[in-house]
Each structure stands twice: as C-alpha cells, then as structure tokens.
Amino acid sequence: MLKIAIVGATGIVGQQAIVSLLGHPWFQITKLVASERSATKKYIDALRDANGSIRWWCPEELPADIANMVVEEAASFDPTSVDVIFSTMDAGPAKELEPKYAKTTPVISTASAFRYEPDTPILVGGVNMDHAALLAVQQKNRGWKGFISPKSNCTIAGLVVSLKPILDNFGVKQVVATSLQAMSGAGRTPGLSAMDMMENVVPYIAGEEPKVETEPQKILGKLAGDKIVNAPFGITATCTRVPVIDGHLVVAFVQTEKPCTPEDVKKVMTEYGKDFAELHLPSSPAHLIDVTDDPFRPQPRVDRDKGGGMTVTVGRIRKDPILENGIKYVCLAHNTKLGAAKGALQTAEYLVKNFLKLV
Amino acid sequence: MLKIAIVGATGIVGQQAIVSLLGHPWFQITKLVASERSATKKYIDALRDANGSIRWWCPEELPADIANMVVEEAASFDPTSVDVIFSTMDAGPAKELEPKYAKTTPVISTASAFRYEPDTPILVGGVNMDHAALLAVQQKNRGWKGFISPKSNCTIAGLVVSLKPILDNFGVKQVVATSLQAMSGAGRTPGLSAMDMMENVVPYIAGEEPKVETEPQKILGKLAGDKIVNAPFGITATCTRVPVIDGHLVVAFVQTEKPCTPEDVKKVMTEYGKDFAELHLPSSPAHLIDVTDDPFRPQPRVDRDKGGGMTVTVGRIRKDPILENGIKYVCLAHNTKLGAAKGALQTAEYLVKNFLKLV
Amino acid sequence: MLKIAIVGATGIVGQQAIVSLLGHPWFQITKLVASERSATKKYIDALRDANGSIRWWCPEELPADIANMVVEEAASFDPTSVDVIFSTMDAGPAKELEPKYAKTTPVISTASAFRYEPDTPILVGGVNMDHAALLAVQQKNRGWKGFISPKSNCTIAGLVVSLKPILDNFGVKQVVATSLQAMSGAGRTPGLSAMDMMENVVPYIAGEEPKVETEPQKILGKLAGDKIVNAPFGITATCTRVPVIDGHLVVAFVQTEKPCTPEDVKKVMTEYGKDFAELHLPSSPAHLIDVTDDPFRPQPRVDRDKGGGMTVTVGRIRKDPILENGIKYVCLAHNTKLGAAKGALQTAEYLVKNFLKLV
Amino acid sequence: MLKIAIVGATGIVGQQAIVSLLGHPWFQITKLVASERSATKKYIDALRDANGSIRWWCPEELPADIANMVVEEAASFDPTSVDVIFSTMDAGPAKELEPKYAKTTPVISTASAFRYEPDTPILVGGVNMDHAALLAVQQKNRGWKGFISPKSNCTIAGLVVSLKPILDNFGVKQVVATSLQAMSGAGRTPGLSAMDMMENVVPYIAGEEPKVETEPQKILGKLAGDKIVNAPFGITATCTRVPVIDGHLVVAFVQTEKPCTPEDVKKVMTEYGKDFAELHLPSSPAHLIDVTDDPFRPQPRVDRDKGGGMTVTVGRIRKDPILENGIKYVCLAHNTKLGAAKGALQTAEYLVKNFLKLV
16 A cells, blocks of 8 residues: 555545545555644544534545644644645645655645646646656656646546547647536635525636646647647636535637537547556546536536546537537536545556556 | 506415515505415415415515405406506416506516517616617507516526626627526426535536526617527526525626737726616615626625625636636626526516606 | 614625615615724725635625725714614624714614613514614613614524514413524634535524523513513524524424414414514514414425515424413515614614604 | 426426426426416416516526426326326416326425325434335325425424434423524515514514424424324424525424433434435435534524535534423524425335335
C-alpha cells in the first residue's frame, strides 16, 4: 500500500478526498494535514464548530480510525513521510506549500495555483493522459523529485470529456456554453446563503468564466515536445448558480470543423474512453460518457451519481438550427466527484500506475 | 368603463387576468367564462377541487364580488355582451372559439393558436405597436368586426424587449440563448412534480424551443403593407426548467451587425421605451428595461416584481471574448406578469386607446 | 408628521422598518442611524458589500430619497432630534443605547434586551394594549421622559394572537407547540447556509425555545397595579427550521380550562379583535385572525401576506383525541412583518395615538 | 435461493422493493407482477410514460436483467410459482388479491389493507418479533398455507422504534407528536405539485393522523394468546408535509409512567436492539437507533441514509419543562427504506428465517 497524506483535510474537498480513499486498494491515508488552527487536534475535534457540531459534510460516515487521527500542520509537514500527497488546500497556501512538498514527493492537487504554468499539465482522466509526460519536464525544469499535478476547474470537467470525442472525430471550431452550477462548488464556510439561493438563480460566479473559457483549450491541446499547444478553438461562457446540491450542468452549442449528425456525435461519445476504462483504475467508471435518449435528462439530482459520480451524462444531442456545423447538447458531471477530489484521485491512480509505475 | 369578459377564467392564466384587472381604470370584469364543467357555478365553487380546497393560486386575495359571479359557458357565450374579450383558453378551444368571438368583438388572447397566422401580429408592449395596423388587415381578410390579438410565448417576452433597442441601434445578426425557466410556466393542473423539481434542473421543455427560435423574428420584423417581414437573424435556444416559482431568466449571446460596446448597449437599453411609457397605459411600467450593474443580478426571486412585474431586468452586459461583434447578457422577465396575462392586458390597453380609440 | 429615526437601519430588520414606514400617514423617517462602520456614508453606500452588491433584501424597491440619506452614528445620535425612535439593533448595543435614548424619547424596539424587565411590557397589537400603562411605571421608576417598548419574539407573535381569544373565553391550561420556522428569522449576515437548508429540516434554533416557553405567559398576563401577573399556564416547545423564506408556522396542542368545541374556538377567533381593528391604526389588518376551513391551509408561502402580513391565519382546528379539553390547530404569522418591524410599528402607532396622544 | 415475486412492481414502492432485493443473499426476484396495463410488456417498457421517458425513480440503476423481465398480470398471477410474495399494491387491489395469494404463499405487504385485522400483526423489525406468532393464528382462522404480513404506516416506523425502549424501561403514558414528512411519501403519479411544495409547508396529509394515532399501540402491544392487547397509551398527532425528498422527522413529547432522565433515555435507546442485530438479517443495520448529541441533528437529508436507511436517528433528548415525567426528542427514519420496502424486506427476512425456517 502507498502512503498518502491529505493536506487541507478539514475542508470540504479534503473531506471528499478522505471519502474517495476509503477502502482504496492502492492507497492508505497515513497523514491528515491542515492549518495551524487544526494541528495537534484529533481530526474529529478539528471539525467541531463553535456550537460543538461536527462539520463533516459528506453523506458517507466518517470512519472511527480517521476520526481519531491527529492532524499535522501543513507548514511543518514532512513530505518524505508519505509516498503521495493529496493537496486540497486553497490557492493561496497551495502556491506556497505545494512546491516545497514537490521537491521530494508527488503532489496531486485540487487547487488552481499551478494550473496555468507552461510546464504543468491539467490532467483529466481519459482525456489527455499523454500530457502526463510534461510532468517530467516540470521535474527537470524545477529540479524536483516529485511534481505538482493539478486537476481542472470543476465546471469544465464534464465539458472537456464530452468535447474530446467530438474534437478527435470532427474538430471543434467554437463553443458557446451556459453553466447551471450546483451550490456545493461554492464550498461550506460560509458558502452560499440559503436566503439567496432559495427559489432563485444567481447569474454570476466570481472568477469562474475566465477558467471555463481557457482551461479546455489547454486540456484538449497537443503535447509538442516540452510544451502543450492549445487546441485552436474559442469558448464563451456564462456561469450561473442554481439551487442544486451537487452536479454541474452545462448547456453547450458546439460548432465542429467537419459536419456531423447528432447520431455521429452520439456514436463517438458512446464509444469513447474504452482504452482508458481498460486500465481498470480503481476510481474509473465503466463508461466515461453515458448518452441518454430521454429528452428530459440529464438531471443533476438523478444522474450525478452515475458511475460512482465519475460518468459524464450527455443528453439532448441535436442539430443546431442556425449555427454552421452546429450541434447542441447538455452535459452533466458531478462537481465534487469527477470535478474535484475523486477526479484528482483518478489522476493519481493513473500517475502511480503508468507514470511512476509504483503499482 | 369598458365591459370585459375573461374566457378560461378558472385556469391559472385566467386567475392572473382577473388579478391584473382588479381596480383597473378602464375595464370592468362583467363576465367570467369557462368550460361546461364550471358553467352555471359560482366562480369560487368552480375553483374547488375534490378535497374542497379552493384552487385560487394567486398571492392576491380573490375579491368577494368576483368570487360570487356565476360562470358562463364558453361554447354558448355571447361575445356581444361585452366590449372586449380576454381569452386565456388553451390552444385547442382557442382555435375553435376565438374566431367566433372575433366576428363581433376584439379578442386579446394568451393562447398560441393564432400567433403564426400571416395576418395576425404578436404584439409586445413598446416593441412593435406599429404591427397593430395588421389587425385591420385581419379584420378585412376575415370579415370580422373584432379581431384576435395574441400575446407572445412567455419565454421570449423579456428577450424581445432587450433585443429591440439593440436591433434598432446596432442590428442583430445572431442570438444563442439558454433559458432558465420558472415552474409557473408549466401551469397548475397538474403542473410539475415536486419530486422532479426539488434540488434539480430539467433540461427540456416540450415544444418550447421552436417558439423561442421563431417568434422573435416576427415580433421584431417590419410591417410592410399588409404583412410582416421577419427580422433577418437566427436564434438557437436550449430551454431548461429550474426550481423557481416565477421569473424566466434568459442567458443571451448576441452578435450585432455593427460593433458596439457594453456601455453602448446599456445606454440604448436604458433610454429605450420612453415614448411608450409616455402613453401612460395603466399596466405599463415606468421603465421597460432596468439595467443593473450588480454582477449578481438579475435574480428571479429578487427582480421579477420590478415595475409591477412588467419591467425587464438586464444585467451582466459584457463584451463576448470570441464572437464577432458579440455581446453577452442575462435578462429576466416575470413570466406570469409581462409574459402572460398582464402583458396581454397592456396590449389590450394600447389597442383600446390607440387602435380602437375607445378611451 | 412625527419625526422617526431608525437605529440599526442597515440590518435586515432595519430595512423592513424602512419599508413599513414608506408612505406612512403619521411618521416620516428623518434619520437613519447605524454603527460606526456605516456612519457618514450615504445609506445606499452603507449597504454595499465587498463585491459592490447592494445588500438591500426587501422585495420592495429602496426609494431614492432614503437611499441618499446620510447615516448617523448610533453612539453619538441625538435622540431629541426626533419624536420617536425605532430601534432594530441587536440585543447587545440595544442594552447599552436604548436606555440613553429613552431618557428623552420613546423607543420602540425589536430587540430582546428589555423584554424581561418587570416594568416593561411586551406589547402585541390587539392582545394586551392595557399593558401599555406599565410604560408609565417604567418612566417613573427610571426617571425617563421616553420609554422602551420591545416587541415579542417572532415565533410566538402568531401563537399569542391565537391563544388570546381562547384564554379569554375558555381559559388555557397547557400548550404543547412545535414550530416550523422560516429562514428569514435567522437574519442575513451570514444567515443560514444554503447547503444546510436545501431539501432539509434543522430541528433546533439556538436560544429560541426558552423564549417561546416564557414570553406568552407575560404577554397574556394581567396587569395588576404596577406589575404583570403572568398567565398561569405552561408551554413546552420544539422549534425547527424549514426551507421557507418567510412565515412561521406553529403546530399547537392546547388544553383549555373549560371544555370547548372546534366550532366554539373558530367563533371566538373569528370575532376576536374587532375593537382593536376599530382603532384603524395604519398598520393594522382588518382581521387579526383569519380562520380557514381548508384543511391544507395555512401554508407559509400562500397565507403569510394576508392583511399586509399582519393577519394570523389559523387552520385545522379540531378536537384532540386524547388530551382533556384538548384542541389542536395550526397557526401562521409573517415573521418579518407581524413578528418583527411591522408588528413593532403597529405598537408604535397605538402608543403615539392612545398613550402619547400625539395624533 | 428463495423465489420472490414483486406484485405492484411498476409503482414507486415496487421499484424500491426491487432495489432492496438486488444482490440479496436469500431471495431472487423471479417474477414481476403488475396491473393489466403493464402485463405482457418488458418491465422497462412498462415504465415508459407518454413522452417516452422511463419512470424509474430510484437513484440506483435499474439492472438490465430486471429491465428485460416480462411483467405478469396480478389478477391471474399464480402464487405457487414463487416461495414468497412481496406485495406493494395499493390498498384496493391488495384487499382483493392478497388473500388469494395467501391461500398458498406467504405475502409480505406494504399496503394498509390488512393492518387492522385482529389476527394480523404489524411487524416492525426488532420491535415486536414475538407478534409473528399471530400469523399462525391467522393461518388457522383463514385456512391459509401462506399468510399476510403487512408493514406499518411509514410515519410511525421511526416513532415506534424510539418508543419501544422507553416503553420497556419506563412505561409510556402519552405521546404528542408532530411530523414533518418528506414528499416521497406521497408517491409519484402524480404525487405532490412542485408549485405547492416550493418554499412552503402543507400542514395536512389526508388520512395520516388516524394511522399515527392508532398503529403504535398495536405494534407496541402484548401478544396474549391469539390476540394482541394494545399498549395502553394515547397518541395525538399533527402531520405536515415539508419540502424534503426522503426522511420523516417526528417531533415527540412523551410522558412516561416512571420518571426518567434524558441520560436514562439515551442509554436505553443506545443499548436497544442488540439481540435483533445479532440475528444478522441481511437488511438489518448494526444499530436500530443512533442517538446524536449534536443539537442540530437529526436532519433528514444528512441522517436518513444511516445504516442503509434502516437506522433511526434520535436527537435533542431533553427533559420537558412542564409535562409530568415528560421527555422531548426528535426522531428521523427513512420513509422509503425503513418505512416502506426495505423495512418490509427486513420483516420478510425474519419470517423466512425464524417463522418459516426456510434459511
């Protein structure tokens, strides 16, 4: 078993990381790491708020052995005490601490701090595994034994999976996207106000649209030597928040380079990702994409847990009535599974198996 | 006072029509008309369901004098007994009965039955009042003393208002729209299932997208002699249902003919509709469009009631990062006020004052 | 016109106080007062948050003249500059500042700071107006020209109104109550978390049950000389939070001293409060209680706005199957209207007319 | 493996029964049975609505082998073709068909049709397993080889589990209960209206209170010879519907015969059900009751799935301030797991193992 530390363990993404790793066949959580405020406390005590309530937000129960682990402090944490570090810190501390850890130890990160570095790939399971080679460039550039491998923004997690087979088969020229995002993406402390979200939609998420409009081109880009050449298409997005707990829905209007029918798109999506599935990574679903013919689907509450929250559901694929080579569809991904901790874990699994060759 | 009948009075739109007309300075409800099932009953008794509950759905209280009116039957209703008919029937009965009424009496309709007839305008307050002249063509064509004037689809009510000043000033080339529609648009008997809508989004509304993709071009078209020449732009839409009671939000990506800045768009929207406002129609708001600089707005629950539910709120106007001459924004309209009965009433007010010259 | 200051004007209750006073026939808002943080700013600027959003939470629009008033600081505010002070501060500052103001000026307060003082009544419109005489005792005891008149806890606002006619006619022996409380009662900064309240119930509200279990006995007590003798019945309560915006629902199991039928209770509730209504206070509803026969009512969203949010709706009155002299019912009151600012305003109206005799 | 038929298989409870039985170690679903409308169709086709949508409502995926089973008709179904029948029919058809099946075959039923027959127990897992002996009386009385064993009303499922250890240790004199019930209890066709439930509470559930007020006394009664002597305490209830998907919360005010402290109650609840757990029935949880010290719990969305939806969570145990020997608490049970199909399955497991001795 590989020893894994979760840094940022008390936050909502850290909690999801814990849940993702429960009973994992390759990884064992041996360290829980957090800020000074939590350090030296038992994990369960670090979760208590001022009212004494335990702020454990996952539906899964917190196992007693995890609850009783003593939290270490991130600033003084010894990265060589584990084989892999799962960083779920906020961007600020991530910027400072992840490079320190990476000197010696592989860091899988859910933070955005290093996503836009030229020598850093944004790996998405099954989409751009060849980009993992860029981590060797990163190691060389920076003189690290470890590396930093960040996950993508959660909103595009489903979009890039759905775009990949279209890009490979028909080319992508342009994407117009509107997201209807779940509330869990806003975190928990304090997160969104119930009075703001009840029976309402908020048509803005600070800082989100620039990520949606730029990350996919890098993820879907081509590795050329020691850098990635971005995929040459444009994306424009409007990101909204809807009263849903989990599951980001993206309404996409895609123009392809070559003409294709909705049936063509359905076919390439359905067949997509078989080789990745055959790696049999523990967190991978049997199908990366599930295409539904029910026009009323995908729905966040109903479809988000498909494939353990790792399958993207695509529906309403149809010909666009006005856009040249236009295809319209709706895609859904679980933002706190595929789009966050579990998606990062899937990448970790790929890297320890195929890049580090540790399992 | 002009005598007005509400036909389809027991349905949700009929109820909203009643509310819109309470205390109206020009119109007095003198007849409530509905299907055979309700006819000869007191209105309040016609609203009772099997459990004895009174299915009056408006937040406003049902006045006693309306409650006690005896409902007449639509099939045998004498249209000459009133000056104006406010039809809120479903499309089926509207198709059959509205022409009978229109032989003698003006019919303002919320039904879609006649929207697509070449000699029938789809009037939207302040947007295309000149199209009212087509009603004279309709009268002549069909030998009617009255006419049928249908309102638009509720989803586009806000979109066309927001597009009109753009079209007039910069031209419109193309619109990509995603709607986040409120549940009240689905009616009440039975309407949507609570289990389907709770903490969820349904990405499809049967029959909606074709209306959104075609009605605006007619509404924003030019009257040329005895017909309307559609505005020459394309619209593509995806319509979704969100857990909101009232207020349809439309996320719009608009390409204009001439370049314009967000400030330009804000300016023409803010100045728009002053001449219409100066008609001082009883149901018209002081501002047809309210442009907000708060990026978190418009929000359905918070902004829908602006201007008595008749003002369209536009926010997040910004330059599109990839579309040529592209502008992005979000607009909100109250689907059961501007988008339904009260919007139709505003049209009725315009017609009795400026077309029929009865007030 | 009487000059009124709102102290605590930027908070949610202060905002509701402003709305309650718009267009008031007797009071004119001449001062807006708040903490140091807001002082010297224009009111609308004091409402801006870090994102620049204006945190005005009322559905009613903020009038321009109010928006442009310059906020004064509570600590240095001169109470003699107004005729009446409307205090919507939190309990802490209220404890300190209200007595300073009361030396010279009547203070109507929504805070709990002075509710439990023996020389201070908790006035509820139409329920215990005779308790106003205790304010003269308070003035004498404390050497004040003004006074402090606090409103009740919002949860019991509807309960005490519904209990009063039962108490007067049949006596009350015991009350078992479960509240289903709206989220607005928890305030706005930060208020409740959307993730906690979505599709959920929280069965606890810190500090609420002791208030529900003790305030009604004082409010429904008898003024005897210079003190109130509490009504001699017990209340036990469980208070829960439900995903509703406004409107506290209380499920009550009441045992009376004398036997009575549901019809008896309906009759005394329906007839209740006529003398108070005849005072024609501007904020008073035509009926203090509206008894509904529809078993599915009262419902918070549907019934809360009755009588301008000042009418209590009672439904499901029925004989208890096991409790001696037991009656069961459900009552609903608008927690931010009757239960907060507007309820306090109604008391202010009574006091300026009947106690201070200023109008 | 025992062969089991699900009768009423297309309804929501039937679907939950299917899910409960997936991968079951003792039972294999060999027949799906429904009304004439569904008979002879493949199961998945029987689920399709007029729009072509598959009305499968469980979050778990429908397995292909179940989807492809051909549905048989309930009226002509041969009960001898299976070992056990799981009836999830409505009360009407249950009244007629269950006795026909019971002539030859054990029937576990979620319907209320036979609950109140003197020779029929209402078995609740771990609470009254000794009542199973009454099934032998039923068989003798009616000349049946099989039997009918109905589950309890879903609202009381958690209440009776929480009352049992109190009754055994301290006696129960009286219960005042208010339920906050989830929407899934109202079924799916059509179920509740989204417009009625959004941001609202409905304080009435037709037919529910009489069941809550009478079933517990039978379930908690004593088997004496060939009949059950009801437990001698009274219950009064108000049942409300809240916007929650699953999980019925009951607010209880209990008066015991002997005095007891909250700590006493916590202790007997925590220790309760160990002997039943030791039977290791496949659907039984490790703990029948989980007592939480967090005052903000139990919450429906957060706690309903504990123990696979079979554990009752009790919180807020405290001394009542006015009731003699009074204890207050809140309890939560998953209404469509413990309170419906999975609860019935747990009973089926007990009966095949300990009454029929088939495993």
